[in-house]
Amino acid sequence: MIYLGCDPGVSGAIATSEGWVESLPIAGKPKARELDAVEFVRLLKPHIEYSGPPIGAPPAVCALETQWHGKKEGHARSKFVVYGGILATLQVLGVRVVQVPPKVWKRYLGLGKSKDDAVRLAEQEFDCSAVITGPRGGKDHNLAEALLLARYAEMYLRR
Numbered sequence: 001m002i003y004l005g006c007d008p009g010v011s012g013a014i015a016t017s018e019g020w021v022e023s024l025p026i027a028g029k030p031k032a033r034e035l036d037a038v039e040f041v042r043l044l045k046p047h048i049e050y051s052g053p054p055i056g057a058p059p060a061v062c063a064l065e066t067q068w069h070g071k072k073e074g075h076a077r078s079k080f081v082v083y084g085g086i087l088a089t090l091q092v093l094g095v096r097v098v099q100v101p102p103k104v105w106k107r108y109l110g111l112g113k114s115k116d117d118a119v120r121l122a123e124q125e126f127d128c129s130a131v132i133t134g135p136r137g138g139k140d141h142n143l144a145e146a147l148l149l150a151r152y153a154e155m156y157l158r159r
Contacts, residue, residue, distance in 0.1 A: 004062035004095065006063070008086050013140075014044070021146050021147050022043050034085055040086070059093070061097075061153055063105060064149075123144075
């Protein structure tokens, strides 16, 4: 079984419990962003076995962090369009999706609200300091949280 974690949103990421992580492929103009589903499938295919519509056991399970309404209407629209694209694409690929509120998976892994804590834990769990460095050189908490969601899927959803 392959375990995935997804921190959704326009700056989100997808990861496996083996340590692969990638920013979500996003297309569109500001306030009208959406998931590039074709690119998303291309990113996922090497990590999951897809052989057509799901029959029997799913090829993977994904812990997908639930989303809440943002304060800005344009941002909220993009956030939910991306979320819907992720959910639909994973379902078409036959991936079992478990939607998890942030409080639940973070509490399970012993995290608080701090993004820095998530980065530190991901670096410890995956030995991946370079992997979660963002495009501007700083640590990318979205990459870190996707990795930790994959770890949550592996630890909790395996039971």
